[in-house]
Amino acid sequence: MEFTAQQRYEFKRVLEDLKSKTGRGTELISLYIPPDKQIFDVTSQLRDELGQASNIKSKLTRTNVQSALDSALSRLRLIPKPPENGVVLFIGIVDVGSNKTSMYNKVLEPPEPIITYKYHCDSSFLLDPLEDMLADKKTFGLIVLDRREATVGILKGKHIDTGKHLRSTVPGKQRKGGQSSRRFQQLRLIAIHDFYKRIGEAANDAFLPIDRKDLQGILVGGPSPTKEEFVGGEFLHHELQQKMLGAMDISYTDESGLPELVEAAQDRLLDLELTQEKLVMRRFMKELVNDKGLASYGEKEVRENLLLGAVDTLLLSEDLRKTRARIECTSSSCNFSEEVTRSPATPPPENCPRCGSSLMVVDEVDLVIDLSNLAEQSGSKVKIISSDFEEGAQLYKAFGGMAAILRYRTSNI
Numbered sequence: 322m323e324f325t326a327q328q329r330y331e332f333k334r335v336l337e338d339l340k341s342k343t344g345r346g347t348e349l350i351s352l353y354i355p356p357d358k359q360i361f362d363v364t365s366q367l368r369d370e371l372g373q374a375s376n377i378k379s380k381l382t383r384t385n386v387q388s389a390l391d392s393a394l395s396r397l398r399l400i401p402k403p404p405e406n407g408v409v410l411f412i413g414i415v416d417v418g419s420n421k422t423s424m425y426n427k428v429l430e431p432p433e434p435i436i437t438y439k440y441h442c443d444s445s446f447l448l449d450p451l452e453d454m455l456a457d458k459k460t461f462g463l464i465v466l467d468r469r470e471a472t473v474g475i476l477k478g479k480h481i482d483t484g485k486h487l488r489s490t491v492p493g494k495q496r497k498g499g500q501s502s503r504r505f506q507q508l509r510l511i512a513i514h515d516f517y518k519r520i521g522e523a524a525n526d527a528f529l530p531i532d533r534k535d536l537q538g539i540l541v542g543g544p545s546p547t548k549e550e551f552v553g554g555e556f557l558h559h560e561l562q563q564k565m566l567g568a569m570d571i572s573y574t575d576e577s578g579l580p581e582l583v584e585a586a587q588d589r590l591l592d593l594e595l596t597q598e599k600l601v602m603r604r605f606m607k608e609l610v611n612d613k614g615l616a617s618y619g620e621k622e623v624r625e626n627l628l629l630g631a632v633d634t635l636l637l638s639e640d641l642r643k644t645r646a647r648i649e650c651t652s653s654s655c656n657f658s659e660e661v662t663r664s665p666a667t668p669p670p671e672n673c674p675r676c677g678s679s680l681m682v683v684d685e686v687d688l689v690i691d692l693s694n695l696a697e698q699s700g701s702k703v704k705i706i707s708s709d710f711e712e713g714a715q716l717y718k719a720f721g722g723m724a725a726i727l728r729y730r731t732s733n734i
């Protein structure tokens with residue numbers, strides 16, 4: 322299953338919520354049921370676990386585990402057979418603060434098939450299998466080098482991981498006194514060749530363990546003729562040599578050379594989310610500095626442009642953590658109601674501005690989802706932007722995490 326931007330964001334927020342749940346002992350149950358697993362077999366195991374739970378010494382832990390198992394058995398009665406990708410249950414007594422606890426119950430159908438059945442009890446939920454599904458598995462090997470140093474790295478999804486950094490023993494071009502020019506040149510060529518071999522070995526160690534279907538290619542960067550010598554010399558393992566995508570001119574060969582290489586190779590990485598996000602952010606910045614540009618930012622302006630149907634592309638930071646809430650007066654004789662954007666932990670105003678009665682939140686939705694739904698209604702494209710690169714971080718910090726590229730100019734710019 323291919324995630325849409327909104328589905329990926331929603332799934333990520335669900336995992337964040339699950340990660341925040343903690344129990345007071347090993348009493349939170351994570352149950353991963355593959356599509357081919359018989360529900361009858363699962364319930365049989367849970368009944369066995371329920372019987373064994375009576376042996377737990379701590380009365381509180383025993384009661385909590387038994388309650389969680391009873392709740393899991395109740396939920397499984399509603400699932401005659403696992404859905405196409407299987408099903409995951411997260412159940413248990415969680416700490417909600419102020420020395421209080423509550424039964425938590427979450428059932429998920431994962432975006433990819435569950436391969437292995439898992440029954441797991443701990444003080445936190447087991448999320449690794451779902452986090453692996455969320456991860457962008459497209460991976461590129463990165464090598465930046467000159468004759469002085471080299472750095473090996475990996476681009477996975479939107480993240481660049483720096484691997485090994487190597488320094489060469491290649492002598493400078495000035496030979497020492499007493500050495501013949503020819504002898505010096507031979508020694509220098511041997512040292513260069515040995516350095517290329519060391520780079521190839523470091524790259525083999527980094528790239529060969531990557532799953533073949535995930536490794537999309539290998540990019541090499543550096544000055545000429547160094548990068549061409551390395552690529553042409555076949556210093557990589559033969560399987561990796563076939564994955565070579567090309568060599569790019571770049572200035573730096575330390576850690577800072579890796580993002581420079583990714584930047585230089587954008588035409589080869591057009592289908593990557595990272596590249597698409599960079600391009601759309603640059604388009605927004607270009608519109609922003611143009612006197613007649615089609616750029617809008619800030620929630621009020623963006624929301625009004627969405628309602629007008631003027632938004633071509635909606636840009637939202639994945640770091641946004643706000644909600645859109647409807648607040649109403651609790652008095653039956655007062656019809657006061659308003660929509661506000663707020664942080665989830667922020668309490669609503671205490672008193673109604675009309676009658677002085679108390680107010681309550683009657684509906685609340687994640688702000689990214691709220692704006693994405695408005696965009697969908699007007700046929701606008703939605704890009705949820707990572708903060709892992711400079712322009713993405715700028716969207717969140719400088720523009721409040723909300724911006725838009727418009728179809729036409731409006732007064733809301």
